[in-house]
Amino acid sequence: MDKAYDHAIVEDRIYKTWEEKGYFKPEINPDGAPYSIILPPPNANAPLHFGHAMYVVEDILIRFNRMKGLAALWVPGADHAGTETQFVFEKKLKEQGKSRLDYDRDTLYQMIWDYVHENRGGMENQLRRLGFSLDWSRMKFTLDPDIVKIVYSTFKKMFDDGLVYRANRLVNYCTFDGTSFSDLEVVNMEKEGLLYFIKFPIKEGGFITIATTRPETLVGDVAVMVNPEDARYKDLIGKTVILPIVEREIPIIGDDYVKMEFGTGAVKVTPAHDFNDYEIAKKHNLSYPPIIGFDGRMKNTNTELDGLYVKQARVKIFELLKEKDLLEKEEKHHMVIPTCYKCKNVLEPLPKEQWYIKMEPLAAKGIEAVKNGKIKIHPDTFEKVYMQFLENIRDWNISRQNVWGIRIPAWFCEKCSNWEIKDDGAPEKCSKCGSKDLVQDIDTFDTWFSSSQWPFATLMTTHARDYEKFYPTTVMETGYDILRWWVARMIMVGLYATDKIPFENVVLHGLVNDPLGKKMSKSKGNVVNPMELVDQYGADAVRFALIYGTALGHDQALSYPKLEAMRKFSNKLWNMGRFIEMNKPENLKLKTQNLEELKEFATNKTDKEWVEKVASLIKEVTENIENYQFHFAAESLYEFSWHQFADIYIEDVKNRVDENSYVVLVSIYSILLKLLHPFMPFITEEIYQKLPHHGESIMIASWLNNG
RNA sequence: GGAUCCUUAGCUCAGUUGGUUAGAGCGUUACAUUGACAUUGUAAAGGCCAGUGGUUCGAGUCCACUAGGGUCCACCA
Numbered sequence: 001m002d003k004a005y006d007h008a009i010v011e012d013r014i015y016k017t018w019e020e021k022g023y024f025k026p027e028i029n030p031d032g033a034p035y036s037i038i039l040p041p042p043n044a045n046a047p048l049h050f051g052h053a054m055y056v057v058e059d060i061l062i063r064f065n066r067m068k069g070l071a072a073l074w075v076p077g078a079d080h081a082g083t084e085t086q087f088v089f090e091k092k093l094k095e096q097g098k099s100r101l102d103y104d105r106d107t108l109y110q111m112i113w114d115y116v117h118e119n120r121g122g123m124e125n126q127l128r129r130l131g132f133s134l135d136w137s138r139m140k141f142t143l144d145p146d147i148v149k150i151v152y153s154t155f156k157k158m159f160d161d162g163l164v165y166r167a168n169r170l171v172n173y174c175t176f177d178g179t180s181f182s183d184l185e186v187v188n189m190e191k192e193g194l195l196y197f198i199k200f201p202i203k204e205g206g207f208i209t210i211a212t213t214r215p216e217t218l219v220g221d222v223a224v225m226v227n228p229e230d231a232r233y234k235d236l237i238g239k240t241v242i243l244p245i246v247e248r249e250i251p252i253i254g255d256d257y258v259k260m261e262f263g264t265g266a267v268k269v270t271p272a273h274d275f276n277d278y279e280i281a282k283k284h285n286l287s288y289p290p291i292i293g294f295d296g297r298m299k300n301t302n303t304e305l306d307g308l309y310v311k312q313a314r315v316k317i318f319e320l321l322k323e324k325d326l327l328e329k330e331e332k333h334h335m336v337i338p339t340c341y342k343c344k345n346v347l348e349p350l351p352k353e354q355w356y357i358k359m360e361p362l363a364a365k366g367i368e369a370v371k372n373g374k375i376k377i378h379p380d381t382f383e384k385v386y387m388q389f390l391e392n393i394r395d396w397n398i399s400r401q402n403v404w405g406i407r408i409p410a411w412f413c414e415k416c417s418n419w420e421i422k423d424d425g426a427p428e429k430c431s432k433c434g435s436k437d438l439v440q441d442i443d444t445f446d447t448w449f450s451s452s453q454w455p456f457a458t459l460m461t462t463h464a465r466d467y468e469k470f471y472p473t474t475v476m477e478t479g480y481d482i483l484r485w486w487v488a489r490m491i492m493v494g495l496y497a498t499d500k501i502p503f504e505n506v507v508l509h510g511l512v513n514d515p516l517g518k519k520m521s522k523s524k525g526n527v528v529n530p531m532e533l534v535d536q537y538g539a540d541a542v543r544f545a546l547i548y549g550t551a552l553g554h555d556q557a558l559s560y561p562k563l564e565a566m567r568k569f570s571n572k573l574w575n576m577g578r579f580i581e582m583n584k585p586e587n588l589k590l591k592t593q594n595l596e597e598l599k600e601f602a603t604n605k606t607d608k609e610w611v612e613k614v615a616s617l618i619k620e621v622t623e624n625i626e627n628y629q630f631h632f633a634a635e636s637l638y639e640f641s642w643h644q645f646a647d648i649y650i651e652d653v654k655n656r657v658d659e660n661s662y663v664v665l666v667s668i669y670s671i672l673l674k675l676l677h678p679f680m681p682f683i684t685e686e687i688y689q690k691l692p693h694h695g696e697s698i699m700i701a702s703w704l705n706n707g
Numbered sequence: 708g709g710a711u712c713c714u715u716a717g718c719u720c721a722g723u724u725g726g727u728u729a730g731a732g733c734g735u736u737a738c739a740u741u742g743a744c745a746u747u748g749u750a751a752a753g754g755c756c757a758g759u760g761g762u763u764c765g766a767g768u769c770c771a772c773u774a775g776g777g778u779c780c781a782c783c784a
Contacts, residue, residue: 004745188781195784212784225784259783267784276782336781349782381712385779388710392780481778515719517777549720549731554712555777559719561733572744579743624723631721635731647748654743 001581001690005574007538011682015128018685023699024135026071026470035070036470037062038455038503039127039134040478040486041077041142043084045119048126050512050520050558051479053530056543057509057552057630058477059132063678064625066133067703073470075458076127076134078141080116082405082447083185087177087342089115089404100178105403105442112404126531131539131681133699138462142450143406146461151450152409152423154497159421163358163496166419170278170349171397174340175296179401180352182446183394184485187341195263195333196318199326200224203240203249208233209328211263213335214270215321216313219246219301220291222281223269228254230265244326245303245317253284273349292348310348354399355408355443362492363390369491369501377506378628379553382480389484390492398449405444412439452489455502473503480508480553507628510555512546517557528558540680541566547679548634569638570683573676576646577687580669584692585659591693593667595704607664610649613640614668618704621675630679637676645672666691674701 022028026036037058042048058074066072089112090100100108127134140147158164171180196215199207210224224241226233237254257280258267271281272290281287291300298305298313305313321327338347367390369375370383377383399408411420411427415435420427429436450457455476459467476487487506494502513519514526521527533542545566550556593601595615602608617640624633645668653665670691677684677698688698695701 001743003743210784214784257783262783269784274782274784276784279782333784335784384711388780484779511778517719519778551721551723554720557719559733562719565732568744568746572747575744575747577743582743627723629723632723635721639731646743650743651748 001574001578003578005538005571005683005686007540007570007682008535010686011129011131011539014682014685015131018133018697018699019128019136021697023066023697024074024133025137026073026135028700029066029069029071032069032071034073034470034474035062035065036073036075036459036473037475037477038075038458038473039077039132040476040482041079041140041451041454042123042127043081044078044123044141045085045116046081046088046123048123048130048530049527050530052123052127053130053542054479054509054512054546055127055132055477056130056546057507058475059130059543059681060547060625060630060678061475061477061507062133063681063699064703066699067674067677067701069702071469073138073466074132074134075462076124076132076136076139077454077458078120078123078139079451080142080404080447082400082402082444083177083179083181083342084447085116086112086402086404090177100403108403129531129534129539131543133681138458138466140458140461142447142454144461147450147457148406149423150457150460151406151445151453154453154493155409155445155449156421156423157497158357163361164421165356165358166353167356168351168353170272170275171352171354172338172347173294173350173352174343174345174347175294176343176345177340177402178294180350180354180397180399181340181347182397182448185341186338186347187344188336189339189344191335191337193333193335193337195331197264197328197330198244198321199328200241200244200268201326202236202252203242208236208241208252208266209264210266210268212268213333214273214314216298216305216310216317217270217273217291218243218268218317219298219303219305220270220272220288221250221268222271222286222288223250223284224252224266225255225258225269225280226252226266227256227258227260229256230258230260233266244324245305245320246301255280255284272351275349278349278351290351292350294350294352296348310346354397355410355441357396357398357449359393359395359492362496363393365495366390366488366492369495374501375491375504375506378508379551382483382506382508382553385480385483386488389488396446396449396489398446399441399443400446401442402444405447406450408441408443408445410441412441413437414439448485448489449493451486452493453497455490455494456498471498472501475505475507476503477507477509479511481511483508505628508553510550510553513555513557515558515560517555533563537563537567538570538682540683541570543681544569544634544638544679547630548638549631551631552628569642570680572642572646573673573680573683574687576641576650576669577690579650580666581690583657583662585657585662588659588662588692590659590663592670592691593663594702595671598664598667601660601667602664604661604664606652607661610668611664613644614671618671618675622703625678634679637672637679641672641676645669670694674698674703677701 042052062072062074172186173180195211197209197211199209236252239252240249269277271278289300293299296309298308340347409422413430413435414437416433418430418432455473459471490502545562598611602611620636621633673684673688685698688694
């Protein structure tokens with residue numbers, strides 16, 4: 001053995017061997033009970049980040065259970081990541097001076113398809129470099145035709161069951177990305193803004209001053225509203241206000257929604273561009289067409305405002321009001337603005353027809369499944385977050401105006417306005433009126449709608465009988481940050497579509513932050529590429545550092561000293577092996593013993609004690625992994641290997657080594673390597689292969705017995 | 708405004724159902740060692756466990772409140 005462990009020459013070679021030998025397939029344990037995890041599919045065309053490196057938790061579980069003899073299946077996948085990918089692609093277009101609007105739908109789709117496929121394979125190889133024992137023969141992509149077909153049938157089933165409906169409502173619309181979003185995707189940004197106090201002339205004489213943060217929308221107002229209890233204004237209810245600039249007449253109405261103490265106690269009502277006003281106007285039977293278009297420009301005002309972007313319109317209207325002396329004052333105002341989670345621009349509430357899913361019946365089952373313990377969430381503190389989300393669930397807007405995604409299989413009949421939903425191709429004619437004048441909805445599904453079906457969609461389409469054998473899956477492991485976006489929806493949709501829970505356990509890991517504890521983000525420029533650390537420290541050290549010293553579900557700051565410590569730990573392990581190899585007796589006849597055999601074999605009193613010690617270590621590590629307390633297992637292994645086994649036992653045996661005690665030494669070491677293998681797969685395999693009488697591979701060695 | 712997590716050694720973090728002198732890694736100090744060890748070993752220093760009050764024979768751990776930080780949710784114009 002070389003003097004020091006060099007991960008660079010070991011890892012790639014070992015992974016290839018594993019893959020070639022088929023060790024990643026559950027068929028390696030044909031008689032084992034099923035154990036399955038579906039990998040949260042990373043974006044198909046983007047490199048991995050530290051969130052993905054945390055999937056090491058899944059590899060630990062898979063390797064551990066495989067060694068225990070279970071038919072352990074870990075299914076890899078790639079996500080088309082609709083909004084994300086189109087956003088990135090459009091940025092590329094912009095660099096070339098182009099935009100999505102320069103292409104028709106099919107051309108743009110094809111361009112993105114080509115772009116994604118040019119970049120395919122990168123993240124898969126990065127997962128390999130991390131040592132992940134994924135069954136690549138079962139790899140799935142969210143746009144695989146068989147997956148799409150399943151997504152279609154789920155949608156159709158929901159439609160047939162009355163869970164899908166189309167509604168014209170205000171949606172959160174990004175005029176830059178050109179799509180609407182669900183409530184979850186809205187990022188509320190706190191900002192210091194201005195509250196404008198504007199005098200509206202009253203037809204019957206005098207003025208009423210309203211306070212607003214959005215003066216430009218006054219051209220779309222339908223009313224001025226006051227609290228009927230408000231002594232200042234109650235006599236004005238029923239009178240008429242003449243809107244400045246557009247000179248349109250609107251009523252003053254009363255509604256106790258208005259808080260008297262805020263602003264002036266009088267508020268303008270813009271139904272087409274504010275969620276509250278939309279509800280209020282509906283209640284009072286008032287309406288006015290939108291004055292902001294999907295391009296973010298003003299329209300329908302018949303004034304010089306038309307064609308201006310909202311921001312420009314605000315400046316313009318400010319000037320106009322000032323000219324007419326209708327602007328009383330502005331105050332600084334702390335406000336919360338809905339912004340686009342991708343491009344960070346301000347979202348406009350705009351009225352649009354979209355497909356919605358009725359969530360309440362689905363949520364009820366999701367709540368039940370966790371309450372009755374069929375699905376367990378680890379750590380259990382996240383149950384509260386889950387419940388809070390499901391108990392306050394709102395209907396889910398699943399329409400996206402993206403091109404990159406699964407197109408909604410809904411056809412509109414131009415003749416009778418009927419919607420046809422099909423899961424097996426375009427309908428020939430309208431089932432209501434027989435017309436052949438059908439047009440498919442141009443929208444695509446929210447990526448999370450198809451993702452919510454991932455556990456069963458994958459297993460139904462990987463290998464024959466996979467679904468029967470491996471569904472429900474054993475564990476869904478992911479970052480807690482997508483508990484609501486993804487995990488909760490998988491539970492709801494999974495229960496609905498398959499009538500079974502999609503997984504028995506939810507295991508949630510924390511975030512990896514930068515060394516200063518700040519969230520990594522591209523805009524902050526503090527993103528660390530996990531692959532660079534794998535190059536530098538080795539996959540095993542990176543894996544161990546991510547697990548060691550951080551409780552499940554807790555965030556951690558990336559620590560270079562810790563990575564260095566774990567690299568040294570690798571080297572220490574290596575040198576323990578090196579010592580053992582160098583002290584191998586000539587013509588060693590006795591074979592390595594498993595734990596049970598060792599108990600008989602060890603005759604020396606000290607050796608006997610060490611056999612007991614390692615027996616309790618096995619118990620401890622096993623229990624900790626089974627309880628998802630990986631950091632405890634990692635700490636015990638680190639401490640025992642280094643400060644017990646190396647510092648004390650090896651030092652002791654050094655002076656009295658004979659063939660018998662040597663076998664005890666090798667055997668204990670071999671057990672240690674096996675216990676460490678789920679955490680540090682590469683180095684443990686490399687050393688294992690050098691031990692006397694070793695098995696075929698440590699990967700498929702038995703957790704407790706020889707093999 | 709609501710929810711939730713966090714505050715433990717200089718730094719990054721563990722501390723599992725409350726139980727004798729509170730732990731690890733890195734860093735610091737002293738000594739030793741070329742040993743299986745691009746090092747390692749031995750030893751040491753370093754902590755009113757954020758604060759206050761409570762429950763208890765006993766609290767870092769449970770409860771209440773306070774202060775600071777993070778995250779998530781929320782339609783106050």
